[in-house]
Amino acid sequence: MPHRTLSARIRRKVNGYRAKARRLWRSMSPEDAQPDDAWAQHHLTGAEARVYQSMDPRDREHACRVARHLLREHPGADAELVAAALLHDCGKSLRPYYLWERVAVGLIPNRLTRLLPPVGALGIRAHHPELGARLLAHAGARPRVARLVARHHHPGGDPDAALLHLYDDQE
Numbered sequence: 001m002p003h004r005t006l007s008a009r010i011r012r013k014v015n016g017y018r019a020k021a022r023r024l025w026r027s028m029s030p031e032d033a034q035p036d037d038a039w040a041q042h043h044l045t046g047a048e049a050r051v052y053q054s055m056d057p058r059d060r061e062h063a064c065r066v067a068r069h070l071l072r073e074h075p076g077a078d079a080e081l082v083a084a085a086l087l088h089d090c091g092k093s094l095r096p097y098y099l100w101e102r103v104a105v106g107l108i109p110n111r112l113t114r115l116l117p118p119v120g121a122l123g124i125r126a127h128h129p130e131l132g133a134r135l136l137a138h139a140g141a142r143p144r145v146a147r148l149v150a151r152h153h154h155p156g157g158d159p160d161a162a163l164l165h166l167y168d169d170q171e
Helices: 006-026 037-041 046-053 057-073 079-087 090-094 099-107 120-139 143-151 159-170
Strands: none
Touching (some): 006 159, 037 046, 037 057, 046 090, 057 079, 057 090, 079 143, 079 159, 090 120, 099 120, 120 143, 143 159
16 A cells, blocks of 8 residues: 555545444344345356355345445456455354344454464454465465465555455445
């Protein structure tokens, strides 16, 4: 990411926290989630679609919003980036979350939860990018899709992973 002014960084953080609050509010009830599964599956291979379907409906709805936002601003985005947008939170599907856990993990900064082992709600949330990448690789997903999922919180200079991180943060 290019060097940003302090005000731009603060604005991005504030917008990120607003998006997080909206996500948290929307995540209260799985019955209210309305993921566009047919649209999403059109962008996935069979193996990827099976992983996508294993995700919580709230996470699928969030994933569809991320992918649509990405495509709105980058209509020429390649198919693997769109698939990664739809699957970026698949690692969270390894363990169902109780409502109070969804609230708790949403309030604790990711950099603190990264200190925990990948067990329990906090540990799964902290390590979901790597866990999701392993899940996708094991399922037979496209290797680049799995790599982008693994990097979606820490892009490490990968411009597509940086885009995924940006739109995940905004949705």
